[in-house]
Amino acid sequence: MPDSLLPIRISDLRLNKRDRAVLDGVDLTIEEPGITVIMGPNGAGKSLLLRCLHGLIQPDHGQITLGQLKVTDSRNQQAMVFQQPVLLRRTVLQNLAFAAPEMARTEPKRLMQALESVLLAHLADQPARMLSGGEQQRLSLARALLGKPALLLLDEATASLDPASVLLIESLLKTQIARGTKVILVSHDQGQARRLADEIVFISNGQVAEQSPADAFFAAPRTPVAKAYLAGEIPC
Numbered sequence: 001m002p003d004s005l006l007p008i009r010i011s012d013l014r015l016n017k018r019d020r021a022v023l024d025g026v027d028l029t030i031e032e033p034g035i036t037v038i039m040g041p042n043g044a045g046k047s048l049l050l051r052c053l054h055g056l057i058q059p060d061h062g063q064i065t066l067g068q069l070k071v072t073d074s075r076n077q078q079a080m081v082f083q084q085p086v087l088l089r090r091t092v093l094q095n096l097a098f099a100a101p102e103m104a105r106t107e108p109k110r111l112m113q114a115l116e117s118v119l120l121a122h123l124a125d126q127p128a129r130m131l132s133g134g135e136q137q138r139l140s141l142a143r144a145l146l147g148k149p150a151l152l153l154l155d156e157a158t159a160s161l162d163p164a165s166v167l168l169i170e171s172l173l174k175t176q177i178a179r180g181t182k183v184i185l186v187s188h189d190q191g192q193a194r195r196l197a198d199e200i201v202f203i204s205n206g207q208v209a210e211q212s213p214a215d216a217f218f219a220a221p222r223t224p225v226a227k228a229y230l231a232g233e234i235p236c
């Protein structure tokens, strides 16, 4: 069971890009285990927020703590999966071995088990970049889970996958939750959010517009912007 990085506290997070506030004072506390889905219109700041949490971007102002840790001290307990898989020009198995060299040396079977869990064991010796988009994303997830992260961040990771791959990844996320990993997922897919989310954080114009239990959010969003988004009245 990974150590918890909860609660995650984000206070007055600000980030400017080209003289524009793209994160405009984000205040957010995520306390509960399970799956938090971040929703909101295009350009709202969801990806940038996730990148700040993972330490890929330094905000201009504000603070993030994960449990007792700063972002930089929590990096080895976090993993992130992106919409576009980032894989090495090596075989499928070597992509895992490169990410976990100690495991590859002492417990190579675990790498194969990780591939089996995402139904890729039969492709272990194929070049990773020859895989289909869905297969690449499954490999990215297997790699992300090797280190048993306490926090897993996914940025529209299933956006371009076929329904079977989406469901496989969702089922792996549920297994991971049961093992104690906190998942924060950016998604525009309302079906996915309804299937997975324990809570919804709705971002609009670089701020948190709403944070609610998922059932309450979908039954009756409190803000006009979330209402309009769910009704498909603003672009997402």
Ligand SMILES: Nc1ncnc2c1ncn2[C@@H]1O[C@H](COP(=O)(O)OP(=O)(O)OP(=O)(O)O)[C@@H](O)[C@H]1O
Binding pocket: 017, 018, 022, 040, 041, 042, 043, 044, 045, 046, 047, 048, 049, 236
């Ligand atoms: N490097 C950059 N330079 C300038 N502007 C940027 C940069 N990165 C992001 N932005 C802007 O910041 C805003 C928020 O971007 P972000 O990628 O977080 O949006 P998002 O909510 O994830 O949107 P989407 O749903 O379209 O993926 C956007 O208006 C985007 O154009």
